Amino acid sequence: MNGWIFIILCTASLIWTCLCLVYDKRPRLLKPITAITILLIWGAALLTLFRRFTGGLGAVAGVNDAAPWGLWIGADVFAGVALAAGGFVIAATVHIFRIERFKPILRPTVLTAFLGYVLVAVALFIDIGRPLSWWHPLVMWQDHSIMFEVTWCVILYTTVLAIETSPPLLERLGLTKVLKVIRASTIPVVIAGVILSTMHQSSLGSLYLIVPGKLYGLWYSPLLPVFFLISAVAGGMCVVIVESYFSAKILKRGLESYIMTSLGRAASIILFIYLIIKLADLAVRGHWDLILEQNLQSRMFLLEMGGGVALPALLLAFRRFRHMPRGLLAASILVMAGIVLNRVNVSWIGMSVTDHLHYYPTWMEIALSLGFFTAGTIIFFLAVHFLPIFERSEEELPESTPKESAAEVVPA
Amino acid sequence: MNKNRHTPDLKGFNRRRFLQGLIGGTGLSVISPLSFAADTEKASFANAPSVLVDVTRCIGCRACMRACKNANDLPNNTDLSEGFPISWDRQELRFDQWTVVNPETGLNADSVEVTRNIKSQCMHCLEPTCVSVCPVGALTKSELGPILYNADRCIGCRYCIMACPFDIPKYEWHSGLSPVVGKCQFCTRNRLSQGQLPACVESCPTGALKFGRRDTLLFEAKTRIDTHPERYINHIYGEKEAGGTAWLYMSDVPFENLGFKSSVETAPMPPLTWEVLSKIPILAGAMAGLFGTLAWTLNRQEKSE
Numbered sequence: 275m276n277g278w279i280f281i282i283l284c285t286a287s288l289i290w291t292c293l294c295l296v297y298d299k300r301p302r303l304l305k306p307i308t309a310i311t312i313l314l315i316w317g318a319a320l321l322t323l324f325r326r327f328t329g330g331l332g333a334v335a336g337v338n339d340a341a342p343w344g345l346w347i348g349a350d351v352f353a354g355v356a357l358a359a360g361g362f363v364i365a366a367t368v369h370i371f372r373i374e375r376f377k378p379i380l381r382p383t384v385l386t387a388f389l390g391y392v393l394v395a396v397a398l399f400i401d402i403g404r405p406l407s408w409w410h411p412l413v414m415w416q417d418h419s420i421m422f423e424v425t426w427c428v429i430l431y432t433t434v435l436a437i438e439t440s441p442p443l444l445e446r447l448g449l450t451k452v453l454k455v456i457r458a459s460t461i462p463v464v465i466a467g468v469i470l471s472t473m474h475q476s477s478l479g480s481l482y483l484i485v486p487g488k489l490y491g492l493w494y495s496p497l498l499p500v501f502f503l504i505s506a507v508a509g510g511m512c513v514v515i516v517e518s519y520f521s522a523k524i525l526k527r528g529l530e531s532y533i534m535t536s537l538g539r540a541a542s543i544i545l546f547i548y549l550i551i552k553l554a555d556l557a558v559r560g561h562w563d564l565i566l567e568q569n570l571q572s573r574m575f576l577l578e579m580g581g582g583v584a585l586p587a588l589l590l591a592f593r594r595f596r597h598m599p600r601g602l603l604a605a606s607i608l609v610m611a612g613i614v615l616n617r618v619n620v621s622w623i624g625m626s627v628t629d630h631l632h633y634y635p636t637w638m639e640i641a642l643s644l645g646f647f648t649a650g651t652i653i654f655f656l657a658v659h660f661l662p663i664f665e666r667s668e669e670e671l672p673e674s675t676p677k678e679s680a681a682e683v684v685p686a
Numbered sequence: 687m688n689k690n691r692h693t694p695d696l697k698g699f700n701r702r703r704f705l706q707g708l709i710g711g712t713g714l715s716v717i718s719p720l721s722f723a724a725d726t727e728k729a730s731f732a733n734a735p736s737v738l739v740d741v742t743r744c745i746g747c748r749a750c751m752r753a754c755k756n757a758n759d760l761p762n763n764t765d766l767s768e769g770f771p772i773s774w775d776r777q778e779l780r781f782d783q784w785t786v787v788n789p790e791t792g793l794n795a796d797s798v799e800v801t802r803n804i805k806s807q808c809m810h811c812l813e814p815t816c817v818s819v820c821p822v823g824a825l826t827k828s829e830l831g832p833i834l835y836n837a838d839r840c841i842g843c844r845y846c847i848m849a850c851p852f853d854i855p856k857y858e859w860h861s862g863l864s865p866v867v868g869k870c871q872f873c874t875r876n877r878l879s880q881g882q883l884p885a886c887v888e889s890c891p892t893g894a895l896k897f898g899r900r901d902t903l904l905f906e907a908k909t910r911i912d913t914h915p916e917r918y919i920n921h922i923y924g925e926k927e928a929g930g931t932a933w934l935y936m937s938d939v940p941f942e943n944l945g946f947k948s949s950v951e952t953a954p955m956p957p958l959t960w961e962v963l964s965k966i967p968i969l970a971g972a973m974a975g976l977f978g979t980l981a982w983t984l985n986r987q988e989k990s991e
Contacts, residue, residue, distance in 0.1 A: 332859025339779075339856045342844035370977050372984040403842020403857065403865040407822075410841050414822040420959050421845050422821035423966065461985070465977045469970050483958045484815055484849045487949035499962060625848075627949075 277637030280318065284644060287311040295523045296600060312648045319645025322638040326400060334638045341625065341633030348621030350397040350643055352478055353614040354390055355428070356502070359510030360517075361387025361435055362471035369464040378530050381442060381663045382521060382654075383514050388435040389650045389657075395432060397646060420480045427474035434467040442661040476503040482620060491561040492575045493624040501552065505583075508544040509613035511537045512586075512606035517654075519603050524655065527664065535596045541609060542590035549583050570631075574615070574623045582612015731812045734831035734932050735878060736900040737887055738907055739805055741937035741944070742917065743894035746787055746803030750886035750895065751777065754785045754807075757873055757885035779806060781858045781868030785886055792943030795919060802937065804944055805895075807886070808833060808854045808870035809924060810932035811954075812900075816846035816855060818956035824867075830879075831932060832872030840867060851928045851950045872932075900932060907936050929954025 291308045294301065326334045337344040364383040367376050399405045411425040437456060444453045456463075479502030482489050495501070515534050522529040556562055565572055586608040595601045626632055657663060755762050760782045777786040785807035794800045814833045816825045824839035825846055835855075842865055847855045858865035873884040882888070887895045896903065904925060911918045923935035927950045935941065942948035 327862050330858070330860040330862050330865060338859065339847065340853070342847040342857060366977070370981045370984070372981075372988060403844070403861070404840060404863065405842075406863060407839075407841045410822040410839060414839055416821055416823040418818045418956065418960055418963065419821040419845075420963060421819060421843060423963060425821055461981050462978075465974060465981065468977060469973045472973065473966060473970060477962075480959055480962050481845070483962060484819055484955050485851075486951050486955075486958065487851055487947070 277318075277641075280314075281637045281640050281644070284311050284315050284641075288644075288648070292520070295520060296603065298523070312652070315641060315644045315648055318638070318641035322642045322645075323400065325638070331401070331403065334636060336634045336636050336639065338633065341622070341631075343621055344633055345618070345622070345635040345639045345643065346397055346401045348618045349614055350646060351394050351401070352617035352621060354394045354397065354646075355475065355478060356506035356509050356613050356617065357513045357610060358387040358390030358394070359471065359475060359506040360514040361390075361438070361510070362431075362467050363507055363510050364514065365438060365464045366468045369461055370468065376533055378664075379514060379518060379533055381439075382517065382658070384435060384438045385442075385657055385663055386513065386517050386654060387510075388432070388439040389653055391428065391432040391435055393646045393650050395428065398428075400642070420477050420484075424474050424477045424481070427470045427477065431467060431470040431474065434463055434470060437463050438467065442657075442663050446661050472503060475506045476500065478502050479620075485625075488625055488627070489620065490564075490571045490624040490627065491559065492556070492564050492571055493620050495555050495559065497551065497555050498620075501548070504544060504548045504551070505613055505616060508541045508548065509609055511541040511544075512609040515541075515602060515606040516610065519599065519606075521658065521664070525658065525664070529599065531597075531599065534599075534602055535593075538590045538596045538602050538605065541606070542587050545583050545587035545590075545609065549579065549587060552579065552583075570626075571619075571623055574619050578612055578615040578619055582608055582615050586612070730831070731930060732899065732901040734810075734812060734900045735872065736810075736898060736903050736932040736934060737884065738896045738898070738903040739933065739935045740894050740896070740910070741802050741804065741935060741939070743892050744787065744803040744805065745892055745894075746789055747891065748777075748787050749889040749891060750805060751783075751785055751787060753885040753889035754870075755783070757876060758784065758871070760784065779854065779856050779869075781856045781866060783856075784808070784868060784870040790944040792939055792945070794939040794943070800939060802939055802944055804946075805886075806854075807933065808872070809852050809928070810870075810872055811851075811928050812930040812932065813928070813954035813956055815849050815851055815928065815955040818959065819845045819849045821845070828874055830874060832874045832878070833869075834871055834874055835867055835869060837864075837866045842867075849955070851955060852947060900930075900934075903934055907934060910936065926952040928952075 287307060288311060291304065291311075293299075294304050322334050331337055335344050335346065360383045364376055364380055367373050368380050399408055402408065411422050412429070416422050437459075440456060441453060444450075444456065476499035479498035479500070482494065482498055483496065486494055515537055518529060518534060521527070556565070565575060586605040589595050589601065589605045589608075595605070622633060623631070752762075754760070776788055777783065779786055785805060787803050787805045789801050790804045791799060791801045810832050812831075814825070814827055817827050817833060821843060822839045822841055824836050824841075826834055826836070828834050842857075844857055844867075846867060847853075847857055855867045855869045857867055872878060873882070877884060883897050887897045896906070898906070904922065907922050907925075911920055911922075918936055918938055919940055921937075921941060923937070923941045923946055924931040924933050929952070935946070937944065
């Protein structure tokens with residue numbers, strides 16, 4: 275119980291910090307309170323880690339034989355990967371579709387994605403029961419397993435992201451020769467990244483294709499891989515908006531508002547497509563009635579699709595709304611929350627066939643998740659502080675003014 | 687008369703022997719359609735070692751639970767080692783408890799509430815979901831047929847536990863670095879390979895468990911149902927569930943009323959993901975071609991401008 279009070283206080287403190295930044299209020303206590311909160315979270319996360327590696331998953335997490343995958347998989351891995359999708363979307367937009375005006379946000383976005391994937395890898399390392407055997411899928415092939423494919427894709431894509439993220443570091447270190455090689459291989463690397471991302475983003479959904487009798491009808495569909503991919507693209511874009519917004523506030527720099535609004539519009543279109551396919555799929559499978567059933571699953575589904583998809587898609591469709599920075603931010607946060615809720619619904623709520631849930635997360639699971647989130651944020655701002663992420667090097671400057679005709683192209 | 691029906695001849699469980707039997711035109715070919723022979727993979731299903739559980743004959747003595755623990759060196763951390771009478775508390779499958787028998791109460795065909803003793807253990811699917819989902823091949827279908835687990839390969843991802851249509855594999859939740867997944871191994875390594883019956887079958891005092899070839903047991907079950915239609919419901923659980931399992935159940939009470947999972951699809955699960963997985967190389971190639979051409983064209987256009 276005390277653990278939960280601790281978690282609620284820490285979360286409230288983090289939200290307060292964000293609100294202060296959004297409303298440009300800088301009370302004197304902002305920095306110390308934020309710092310103390312983060313340190314406390316890290317302390318709790320380290321404690322959790324220690325108990326995890328000494329007493330097993332059962333000692334810290336609510337997972338059990340009836341619900342073997344908990345929040346660390348549903349929220350940290352599934353949602354984490356989805357929210358890091360901005361990396362491949364923006365890289366493809368700039369390098370494959372050649373829409374150069376997105377270039378200013380390329381480096382921070384790729385950095386965010388890289389950190390996201392590293393954290394996902396760490397989360398997986400902690401969650402799998404035999405972390406010292408993590409390399410087994412690389413050697414012991416079993417190509418009928420979706421998990422096998424996901425493992426390979428995530429490892430390869432993290433490598434791709436490391437290459438895509440490396441130029442700022444190489445520039446800082448002055449390794450021009452290596453930089454040249456990396457620059458020359460940019461396009462093939464980006465294409466590999468897009469393919470790998472498409473594969474594993476969708477495959478995370480395919481993981482659930484094998485449980486037709488277990489996953490609730492509102493979420494089980496042969497189109498699960500498509501849903502996971504589409505929602506990740508929209509979610510990734512909204513993460514870029516949120517991350518740019520807070521970077522601008524914290525680093526006290528201008529916001530590339532023309533990029534943000536077009537990202538918001540693209541996200542809106544994708545979310546509408548997602549909504550339509552999702553509803554059509556329910557209709558085809560004859561599961562519309564499940565929405566009206568008064569149970570936990572239907573309520574969570576309505577919350578996810580209404581609050582996390584339909585509402586932000588509608589809000590972002592209005593030009594005037596998109597041009598309000600705080601409005602854009604709020605809608606993007608709704609989309610992110612919708613993605614997290616979707617992944618949690620699939621992995622947790624939907625896997626409990628009745629109102630009776632087999633699993634409840636513990637405060638320690640949340641503490642470690644918050645630890646990941648805060649650590650990622652801190653590393654991001656450290657990297658931004660020491661490396662040329664936002665300041666564009668001369669080669670990176672767009673040669674011509676952005677073409678307006680390409681302004682609203684949606685990356686596929 | 688086929689001798690397999692009465693004396694389990696373990697050395698007979700191989701594909702060649704089965705095909706010979708088919709050509710020889712034994713009584714078996716009546717219940718195993720010849721179309722099986724066209725698909726050699728399917729043909730091996732007919733002679734998979736199987737157990738027929740007759741729920742009406744089980745008295746719930748739990749001798750099988752004790753025998754299982756002893757045969758597989760599993761800790762007797764319940765009072766099962768004390769002999770009769772044993773604990774009547776409800777028992778759950780655990781990573782170190784591979785079979786349990788529990789009384790289940792439900793309505794029979796005449797809507798009368800009755801109690802039956804239900805043994806649970808791995809069903810040993812003919813087309814096992816767990817084997818197909820395991821990323822490292824820690825779960826394999828042995829040559830004989832049973833599904834085996836190899837802890838040395840396991841990474842502890844627990845996809846098998848999540849995916850099993852019968853919720854059978856269990857996990858050692860309180861081990862820091864080397865937890866294992868536990869489930870019935872059909873006594874393959876310690877008994878079947880030496881020509882012995884599975885420990886639970888050998889220990890059963892009432893004949894509720896009967897070991898044999900799958901087709902023989904199916905034939906026997908159907909014969910029992912045909913001769914005593916008033917004594918059984920016309921459903922052999924495991925004949926079609928999840929594409930067919932090696933463990934087969936017959937009962938006088940509808941299975942869903944006795945806690946059996948009725949939501950299990952009759953089609954085998956592995957093709958559900960393989961249909962997607964097998965297309966990935968083509969899709970990846972197509973995407974590489976598409977994006978490569980696109981990037982190259984747009985790049986050239988930009989340079990020529």
